[in-house]
Amino acid sequence: MSTSLQPLPGVSWFDISDPNSLDLDKLADRFGFHELQVEDCRHRPQRAKMEEYENYIFCVFKHLRNDADFTFEDFDIFLTKRELVSVHEPNSDILEKARLRAEQSKVTDIDKIFYILLDTIVDEYSPVLDRIADETSEIESVVLQSPEPKVLARIFRLKRNLIEFRRAASGMREVVNSLVRREGGLLSDKFDPYLRDVYDHVVRTTEFIETYRDLLSGALDIYLSAVANRTNEVMKVLTVLGTIAIPAIAISGIYGMNLKGLPFQDSPYGAEWVGGMTILSTILLLYLLRKLKWL
């Protein structure tokens, strides 16, 4: 086996950055991995999972892709008693980050590297959560000020992202939980506090996701009630306008009739009288509507 696969020289950690490479088959053959798991590495995406065998543990972790696109990718790890094999997409930067951490803290234990990889993957969730928090706050303030359809589109896009995120995070929670609860076996018990720490992190993540979902539902409710309100306001304007216009229209209509016997018809101050009457009845009507709490 060429050492080119080994991120840290001298440590039996093998990294395969192309799931379709033949190296994976070779390693699987050498360490006795099941053909189905090799297939799982190649047929992506898989659900987050942990499978324990006599000789090795196989894990599928979900990590966020670098770009801001909210897509999750698989990061597969085989852990035997003495070796670790990691399989991932070519463009993942998890590997590099974990390698650096391991190098800096001079880690050579295979199970410590396993922990570092898992921790690095889960740590990547935090900046995304922060971005979601910001987006949610912004939506909440925008929706109260100007409930436009484009806010709606933002709400639904974020909601879709949260659905995606929740699926990945709750899968990870299950996996880390079964890693914590595992009795004895390949990972020594001294890692339990560390795994529990990662578990806390994942649980906190899922809790925040639920919180943001609740807040977004709230924002949608605000949106809908704001639109209902606005319709109501516009209706009122229409009614006030109508109320102002109606006396003018009715009275001017009456005096426009080719009839005899209308009061003030022949008075020289006819216009003033009728104008006054119109203004008066408009005011009276508005007052009445307000009094009856209709406006």
Added chain:
Amino acid sequence: MSTSLQPLPGVSWFDISDPNSLDLDKLADRFGFHELQVEDCRHRPQRAKMEEYENYIFCVFKHLRNDADFTFEDFDIFLTKRELVSVHEPNSDILEKARLRAEQSKVTDIDKIFYILLDTIVDEYSPVLDRIADETSEIESVVLQSPEPKVLARIFRLKRNLIEFRRAASGMREVVNSLVRREGGLLSDKFDPYLRDVYDHVVRTTEFIETYRDLLSGALDIYLSAVANRTNEVMKVLTVLGTIAIPAIAISGIYGMNLKGLPFQDSPYGAEWVGGMTILSTILLLYLLRKLKWL
């Protein structure tokens, strides 16, 4: 027993493509199947289920019918220590697909054939999920652009299909889960990784169904808020039109009155004066409404 029932010559796999055929009774008699299970094969549809007896396992699996109609059908399997009996509808193509797979990989083990049948059935879910994914995306984009009642009908039809699908898939999940958790017995433990793989597949399917349900609910919310928005828009148009018309109507009404003493009544430029007045008061009114944030 005629070998015509045997899809693979020399393998004790018996296939009955008509649940009402007498062959089923004969086989049930020969291998000691319970009368209730034979009844279950005939009274369709049943729920997906797995029943373990001393001598055999009886399973009802749910598979999608070939046509694009989202109807599920039962696929019944009896598995004894040495024989497998499959019972299905005449028009099912699961049998043929599984037979080909078994033939190509030269499988003669009865329990491997059991796995292949189950896997083929679950594999058939994927293209349907993809079709649902496409339909959901399309609905989502259509609903934002033109919220017409016919999109609504599509949303509800898809929702109904998802309800159906979820019922079948969550039944299958339970069944495959109890197959995985089964200790010892008729299926040897070496199939556990394969069954777990199928289990992962079914769980992923149910998760996707939930995701699509969430997205469809979102689409319905978009639809409703889009309609509310449009009503709001139309109301505004009505109000603007009213606002434009009212001064014209009121003023022209006033000057239509058979009264004396109206200003400009006898001026030769009366029309210009009054026209100017009308236009001015319309602009003023629109400005006022905008200023008061009523429009």
Added chain:
Amino acid sequence: MSTSLQPLPGVSWFDISDPNSLDLDKLADRFGFHELQVEDCRHRPQRAKMEEYENYIFCVFKHLRNDADFTFEDFDIFLTKRELVSVHEPNSDILEKARLRAEQSKVTDIDKIFYILLDTIVDEYSPVLDRIADETSEIESVVLQSPEPKVLARIFRLKRNLIEFRRAASGMREVVNSLVRREGGLLSDKFDPYLRDVYDHVVRTTEFIETYRDLLSGALDIYLSAVANRTNEVMKVLTVLGTIAIPAIAISGIYGMNLKGLPFQDSPYGAEWVGGMTILSTILLLYLLRKLKWL
């Protein structure tokens, strides 16, 4: 004990078709039933339940009344090692149906009769489920075509029935489940497949109830969005009408003014000119609104 209580001569199955009859007290005394259970037989309705004592099992089953009213009634059964006592309302036809089935299959075992009674009760759910399915489909198609308030009333009545049904069916599911899980005791294990069959039936029933509830909620959503849509449509009609009328009213108002200097006022083709102007401005306005996507 008079044999008049025995539906099948020679079989120690006692049937009491009036819970208040003294025969119940006599039998309770003779077989040592607890006073509380006798009370349960008399104070109806009870929840579906199964209580196991050293000497006997007491069950309350819920069956649908014959008439199409969606009301559930109690059917009480005491099962001892050698006797079965059934207690029910006078007008129940479950008893007769079960008696016929037992007679035809020449059943004399007390526990087989227990199974037949339970199965008959659960079988009665199916025609009602079918009726609900038909009603749901009909509502769904009606609601899309003509969303009238009377459909609403149908939706809510059916919803209420489903709430009732679900309460009874989920109680029965629990009861049958505990009958299946019971280890040893009064019912011999050879009935397990039969009880499991009944259990499947009840579970399927509850699943269908959930499905119909989901579909009804969907129908309600369709109703509400259809009404919102229609309001929107009516608003548009109003706006179009307003748009058509406004130029006519404004222009005719202008020419109705007692002013001098209006164009075409004295032209012999005044009517034609002004009419043309009116029609033109109406068309222009409609075109403008459409262009601005306001209509």
Added chain:
Amino acid sequence: MSTSLQPLPGVSWFDISDPNSLDLDKLADRFGFHELQVEDCRHRPQRAKMEEYENYIFCVFKHLRNDADFTFEDFDIFLTKRELVSVHEPNSDILEKARLRAEQSKVTDIDKIFYILLDTIVDEYSPVLDRIADETSEIESVVLQSPEPKVLARIFRLKRNLIEFRRAASGMREVVNSLVRREGGLLSDKFDPYLRDVYDHVVRTTEFIETYRDLLSGALDIYLSAVANRTNEVMKVLTVLGTIAIPAIAISGIYGMNLKGLPFQDSPYGAEWVGGMTILSTILLLYLLRKLKWL
């Protein structure tokens, strides 16, 4: 200890009708109750709970206050091997009812009195449930006939009461359940059927509460859709009125113009011609709208 505290002479049942009385401290001291439970008796309200110690059981039960106000109060019971201490609010009539029942059935066992107290408390739920059932039915019928805001207020008040009730009842269910599941200990096993009976009663209560909540949500949906419908109806009236008026207004406007060349202007039957024209175009317009399914 003065016998004035003993509701039944000669039975070691002590009743304290004022939690702040010093008698409680004396009894707690004498029988060795924990200071925290004495505090629980005084700091009301507590959650329904059951705490089992070596020497005694402490229970907090929730009972409805006499007045029709839907408020729950605590009823505290300490049960030792040989004594029962009940603590309650001064105005509770549970005590008196239970005392009468115990007296009439000549009960002197301390644990039978415990059961009677619990049963009396739970029995008090039934009339309230009936009242809620009546109120729900009435609301349901009112809401369909006249969806006024005051029905809305009734719905929400009842909903609030149900929230309160559910909290108390589900607490009681837990408590009675743990009383039933308790193995051995202070309450002899012969009470199990009685406790199970109470348990059934409480479970039925919570089920009914859920049913009424469902029905009330339905009533709210009816209300909202009835309002939406009514808005729709009013809009239609407005549109029909507009449609009827528009031809009259437009045509009369046209003939009100000071122009020459209008048809029928000088005809002696001008009024009849133009009137006919107006009526005809109104009918035509209404017919058109109906034809286009706009009304």
Added chain:
Amino acid sequence: MSTSLQPLPGVSWFDISDPNSLDLDKLADRFGFHELQVEDCRHRPQRAKMEEYENYIFCVFKHLRNDADFTFEDFDIFLTKRELVSVHEPNSDILEKARLRAEQSKVTDIDKIFYILLDTIVDEYSPVLDRIADETSEIESVVLQSPEPKVLARIFRLKRNLIEFRRAASGMREVVNSLVRREGGLLSDKFDPYLRDVYDHVVRTTEFIETYRDLLSGALDIYLSAVANRTNEVMKVLTVLGTIAIPAIAISGIYGMNLKGLPFQDSPYGAEWVGGMTILSTILLLYLLRKLKWL
């Protein structure tokens, strides 16, 4: 170790009011706390949690900040067999309150101090719950009287606070529950009643939070239906106004036409006749609409 860290002289309770202080590292070193827990003290906020090791228990409790801002802070406690270390934010007044309580009751046991700290933290929830209760009641009464958008903003702010509160409180519930269920170990069993008391308190808190959430949802429903109602009312006003105006406008339009042959045109009481006609037809129209239940 300087005694300046000891809130109570002579008791081995160490308090660190600045998580970043080096004293924490020193104490962690001396008592053998895990580095991850020290990190947890510094990286705030953490979830409420309880971690039990061989030599010590580590707890993260959530307490409300003093100001009325609804933000939660961590309060960390390490409890060994003989020492207690508390770590908190500089501005927390929990420490001072707990110190006073311990001083007054002359407590020197380390585990009693643990209980006092926990109890003080949970006690602080009560005034906040009361404030929420008041706010909820106020919102409920305001929303029925005047459903303005600013009530909506209050509803959503309170809802957001409740989401926050629920997250903290349900975390605390889990933690206190695991403290109660802990068998033996560092906290002696005599604290069980006290811990159970705290547990009851936290559960009651979470139940109240759920209740307030339900009530707030109800308030939102009231708001939305009130707005829908008001829109409906405004529509009716508009329709009534239209109905009143239409006969006047139509009739006056008719008599404004320059036509011959209109009835009463030349009568000296023309105005009276036509006026009467107008009033009569208005009344008739209103009566008709009412009769047809359109208004």
